[in-house]
Amino acid sequence: MSQEGMGVEQTTGMDVRRAGERTSIIDVKGDVTSASEGPLMDAFQKATDNGERRVVLNFNDLEYMNSGGIGLLVTMLVRAKRQGQQICAFGLNEHYRQIFELTRLDDAISIFDSEEDSLSGGS
């Protein structure tokens, strides 16, 4: 699980940007594992600071995700649901789309092909 143990330095990066009055985008970069909890939850907090109702996860630069990372997405989803917010995603390649389907996270997180689609709500 730990990339450190496998001799690979783990890098997680999260940038938050606004996309309209009620939507924020989190650009997820690098690795998403259980060690990403701090950066991911901080980014979520920043993304919803101004009462945004929708958080869009951009996975274009996702390089690695393990089951710990998927667990974090569930935690974030619960937090969003509790606050009446919606989470969706775009930029998932075929591999990560399959993981979302396998773990059945796609039941709760709408997946879009592009940023434009995710913002317009189309498929």
Next chain:
Amino acid sequence: MGDAKTPRDAGNWAQRGTDLHLGDVPADAINLNVEGRSVAGPVQGFGKLWQKTYRVVLPPDVEPAGVISAWKSHFPEFWPPKNHFYGNMAGINPGDVALINMGLPGRMKLSTGILVMYADDESFTFMTPQGHMFAGWITFSAHSAPEGTVAQAQVLMRASDPLYEIGLAFGGHRQEDRFWEHTLTMLARHFGAECEVDMQRVCVDKKRQWKRAGNLKHNAAIRSTIYMLGTPFRRRKA
């Protein structure tokens, strides 16, 4: 869309499949509630969302990868008596499906299973099928810490249906705690260590998902009990 290069984790995940399929299982095992079932994660469950963590600290000279390798190879041997895990003889690999027969009071058994959703050198994760006691994931992992090598089982789960939710409230959590306490104690003994098991239970979401109450129709405990009660009649017919 992301680029087309193969991600580093590509070989660690089970391939997407709609239904579970078991390989050969022993003739004396009760094979119910797995074949053809879909998997269910925390999103598909009914009850409160719990994160339960069970940990032991092993001597620092035990490598995390060594812990996971041993855990994968000897997984069924660490379980409490009367509980059986019929998995792949070759170990635990992404996409494997295993049958589980759990001992219940009064010589009853509960038949269910798991899918190996993820596995690498330092962790592996199971996902449960519809009808299992809970909908969720169990991640087994090991890592180095200042106090030694930590071996951990972490469950992220919702009770699958209202009946299981009641069961969890009235002894089910305690029973599960005892189960993993035994497993981790046995794992530690495998490495010649006698350790106390540390347990943490956190309620991540107190809300129940009432739209999932219909999961009751898949309840493996009900189906296993009906099957067990019918055994004498099936024997007489044969």
